[in-house]
Amino acid sequence: MRLNDCLTPAATAIRRKAASSRELRSNLRASWGDGVAFGGMVGFGETYLAAFVLAAGLGELTAGLVGSVPLIAGGVMQMVSPLLIRRLHSHKRWVVLCALVQAAVFAPLGYAAWQGSISAPAVLILATLYWASGLATGPAWNTWIGTLVPPGVRPRFFALRTRASQAAVFLAFLAGGITLQLAGGGPHLMTAYAALFAIAGGCRLVSAWYLYRHTEPSPMPASMRNISWRELLGQLRSGNGGRLLLYLVAVQAAVQVSGPYFTPFMFRKLELNYGEYVALIGVAYLAKVIALPWWGSMAHKVGAQRLLWIGGAGIAPVAAAWMVSGNLAWLLTVQVLSGVAWAAYELAFFLLFFEAIAPEERTSMLTLYNLINTAAWVAGALGGGAILFLTDASHAGYLIVFAASSFFRALALLLLARLPAIEAEGEEIGLRTLSVRPNAASLDAPVLPSLPSQAE
Structure with missing residues (x-):
């Protein structure tokens, strides 16, 4: 007779x-x-990709485009990921597989850095694979993690997880910058990049190992609905989500007119060293991280919609502020203000956009959101790139790009004015930092189970 056969029902329940x-x-x-571990990969790896392109001598336009155009591959991959997940009969298998592919991208990047050269098509292809495998995990991971973390512990757990990941991003980015600064501008610089990419790939492998250690009690959760694109678009047209999404498209396109080109501007026009570059990006990201919990408290008092106005108005002038002076103290001040404003904008947008969407439909809506968001990134980046191409990437050309970006951000507020009143519960939510950008417009994704109406 087995021991379990001797247990009373009460004892069995206690053991279970x-x-x-x-x-x-x-x-x-x-x-x-x-x-x-994922935060370590972002801080050591993707954040320095544009700077690596410049160090490899591929030019300012390539450095700008490598951080923007490949993102569309991730948006497209999310459209086909539901089919592949059904083929694998598991969200876990899909997420772990994509994590391994993303880790593998750093191997050829590290080898190219070690050799000291890489072609523009090669780096664009590798960046495309990186974003395709990375963004493709988003909706599947949200569905999977929602089955593992009970509603009662979600708010605190995801808030703490977000802060730990953000700390890892910041510390890895800081360590990478110190490494590059110490390497100097000589032959050791590319060796330093090779080391950073190797560490980034290792971090993603550790991340994949931790993902593999998760259980999967419900490989295909019955509560999740696969909604057709026609139904999703119909919901957006009939509700407030469509107007919000239109505002997002306008803002992201306006932001990316200048966003991808801050790195080449800092290195080629302002002639900053890596220490100054890290300081400017680091203070913006740190300001954003610190401001997020505070804006979450403010959302309780003023409402998410008013918070979106604060954020939307706050991010409008920050690109044009780079036209005022190249003084480091001035730019540090601009970066801090930019980080605070972006924290308000992102938190308010996510709270409002997902408020009116049923929990079982949010994963499908996140897929649509990511596709449209990445398309807006690419459209804006191509517009800014066209301006720089026509002006031979001159200093004046960059100033035109910054002015145009701020003008269109301000113009987008007209779309926000057409938005009717929306009630949304305001509080801090979990976020996944996918990329850190020089102007604080980092690419963040919401952790859907941490949203207020899902955390009850």
Whole structure:
């Protein structure tokens, strides 16, 4: 006779509860480890890709486009990922597979840095693979993690996980910048880039290992609906989500007119060193991270819609502020203000956009949001690139790009004025930092289970 056969029903229930508690703690630790390791990859790797392109001598336009155009591949991959997930019969398998592919991208990048050269088509292809494999995991990961973290612990857990991941991004970015500064501008610089890409790939492998350690009690959750594109677009047309999404498209396109070109401007026109470059990006990201919880509290008092107005108006002038002076103290001030404004904008937008969408439909809506968002990134980047191409990437050309970006950001506020009143519960939400950008417009994705109406 087995021991389990001798247990009373009460004792069996206690054992099952204890086992379930151990499994939950294991999943939470694994998710925490994944978030920290993923943050390390972002800080050591993708954040320095544009600077690497410049160091490899590929030119300012290529450096700008490599951080923007490849993103559309990720948006497109999300359209086909539901079909591939059904073929694999598992969200976990899909997420782990994509994580391994993303980690593998750093191998040829590191080798190219070690050799000291890479072609423009090669770096664009590698960046495309990076974003295709990275963004393709987003909706699947949100669905999967929502089955593992109980509603009662979601707000606190995802808030702490977000901060740990953000700390990893910041510390990795800081360590990478110090490494490049110490390497100097000689032959050791490309060796330093090779080391950074190797560490970034290793971080993503650790992330994939932690993802593999997660359990998957519901490989294909019955509560999740696969909604057709026609139905999703119909919901957007009939509700407030469509107007919000239109505002997002306008803002992101306006932001990306200048966004991808701050790095070449800093290195080629302002002739900053890596220490100054890291300082400017680091203070903006740090200001954004610190401001997020504070804006979450403010959203309770003033409402998410008013917070969106504060953020939308705040991000409008920051690009044009770079036209005023190249003084480092001035630019640091601009970056801090930019980070605070972007924190308000992103938090308010996510709270409002997903408020009116049923929880079981949010994963499908996130897929549509990411596709439209990345398309706006590419459209804006191509517009800014065209201006620089026509002006031979001159200093005056960059100033035109910055002015145009701020003008169109301000113009987008007219779309926000057409938005009717929306009630949304305001509080801090979980975020995944996918990329850090020089003007604080980092690419962040919401953790859907952390949204207020899903955390009850």
